[in-house]
Amino acid sequence: MNSATVRNLLVRGMLAGLAAGVLALVVAYLLGEPNVDKAIGFEESHSHEHEMEVVSRSLQSTAGLATGVLVYGVAFGGIAALAYCFALGRVGRFSPRATALLLSGCALLAVYVVPFLKYPANPPSVGDPDTIGKRTTLYFLMMVLSVLLAIAATLLGKRLAPGLGTWWATVVAVAAFAVVIGLAYAFLPVVNEVPEHFPATLLWRFRLSALAIQAVLWGGFGLLFGELAERQLNPKPAGAASGRAVPAAH
Amino acid sequence: MAQHVAQPTATTPVVPAKLPLKAIAPWAVFFGILMLILLYFVGAEQGATSVFSGTDVHEWVHDARHLLGFPCH
Numbered sequence: 588m589n590s591a592t593v594r595n596l597l598v599r600g601m602l603a604g605l606a607a608g609v610l611a612l613v614v615a616y617l618l619g620e621p622n623v624d625k626a627i628g629f630e631e632s633h634s635h636e637h638e639m640e641v642v643s644r645s646l647q648s649t650a651g652l653a654t655g656v657l658v659y660g661v662a663f664g665g666i667a668a669l670a671y672c673f674a675l676g677r678v679g680r681f682s683p684r685a686t687a688l689l690l691s692g693c694a695l696l697a698v699y700v701v702p703f704l705k706y707p708a709n710p711p712s713v714g715d716p717d718t719i720g721k722r723t724t725l726y727f728l729m730m731v732l733s734v735l736l737a738i739a740a741t742l743l744g745k746r747l748a749p750g751l752g753t754w755w756a757t758v759v760a761v762a763a764f765a766v767v768i769g770l771a772y773a774f775l776p777v778v779n780e781v782p783e784h785f786p787a788t789l790l791w792r793f794r795l796s797a798l799a800i801q802a803v804l805w806g807g808f809g810l811l812f813g814e815l816a817e818r819q820l821n822p823k824p825a826g827a828a829s830g831r832a833v834p835a836a837h
Numbered sequence: 838m839a840q841h842v843a844q845p846t847a848t849t850p851v852v853p854a855k856l857p858l859k860a861i862a863p864w865a866v867f868f869g870i871l872m873l874i875l876l877y878f879v880g881a882e883q884g885a886t887s888v889f890s891g892t893d894v895h896e897w898v899h900d901a902r903h904l905l906g907f908p909c910h
Contacts, residue, residue: 589860597864619904642896655879655901662875669865676855683853699906708906722908723885797906820853 592819597668599815604664607807608657614803615656618796620648625789626710633712633782656800664808667694671816678741679753683820684813691809697737699801702729705772708797710790715780722778732771740764880907 627644642651667690674690681689706726714722744760751759781790880902882888883895895902895910902909 589856590864592856593861593864597868615901615904620900623900623903641892642899647896647900651897652900652904655898655905658875658879659901659905662872662879665868665872669861669869672856672861672865673858676853680852682851686853703906706908708903709908710903711909714908714910716910719908719910720885723881726906726908727881797904800904801906821851 593669593672595819596672596816597665599819600664600668600671600812601661602664603808603812603815604660604662604667605657606660606811607664607804608660610807611660611800611804612653612656614796615652615800616648618799619793620652622710622789622793622796623648625786626712626793629785629789630712633784656804660804660808663694663698663804664812667691667808668812670694671812675820678745682817684817687813687816688809691805691812693737693741695801695805697733698730699805700798701733701768702726703794703798703801705729705775706778707794709780710793713781713785713790718778718780725775725778729771729775733768736764736767879905884909 624644671687671690675683675686678686678689706722706729740760740763743763744756747756747759750756878894879898883892884902885908899909
């Protein structure tokens with residue numbers, strides 16, 4: 588029975604991730620794509636060699652973008668749903684819906700915002716192709732570190748809660764997370780491969796739009812998945828009561 | 838008449854029941870790995886490392902990779 592609950596939550600998480608992915612895709616297309624196009628324009632005006640197009644720009648900015656964003660939404664929706672199964676009833680006095688939004692907010696921070704502050708998203712033409720291996724390793728390292736530290740901070744907070752009370756246990760856990768992340772920021776290598784004369788406003792707008800995509804994705808996921816989880820775990824008392832009150836009606 | 842257990846109202850905070858770790862583990866391992874493989878193909882395939890040769894996967898998810906914050910090229 589519990590295994591069925593996990594399965595149902597997982598399916599709902601992936602569906603909510605897909606739906607949130609659609610919302611994020613709209614934001615990515617409307618806010619993100621104009622910046623990608625401008626950055627590609629900069630790239631072309633500053634290099635004399637013309638690369639052969641494997642996939643046309645019109646496909647990259649529509650079907651290609653949709654594939655990437657939706658798969659990302661489904662995958663993180665599934666992972667978040669599994670994390671939710673662990674968190675449910677273990678993180679504090681939160682309803683299923685509130686637990687979902689809390690988890691989603693923490694995931695936005697741990698999976699995206701914390702790595703982004705060290706290694707932000709870059710538009711085309713920013714980044715040296717020769718260092719792609721190093722940059723990919725550092726980015727995933729930062730993401731894994733941030734997620735593991737967020738989990739560790741949660742466990743620390745739970746352990747301190749009986750002695751310090753929930754409020755101060757949370758403050759201490761968040762502070763510990765911030766200190767260790769700060770050390771990681773300080774000691775991990777700096778990546779700065781912005782070409783000379785690349786417009787600063789374009790870089791800023793591209794990064795803001797990248798942040799907006801994630802905020803919509805995780806915000807949308809938290810609300811949608813929370814609603815689905817609430818309905819699954821706490822069926823409406825009114826509906827359940829009327830169902831039981833007249834068992835011989837049919 | 839059968840006695841009904843009092844239903845929680847919307848205003849009472851109820852701590853949801855914990856799901857046993859043994860029930861979560863098999864789903865978490867199998868689907869966790871599957872989801873990570875999906876993320877790998879969106880985020881890193883034919884960039885830093887390649888399972889398939891060529892650049893088709895990279896070029897197809899090119900814009901998503903930039904806008905989702907992955908290092909692209």
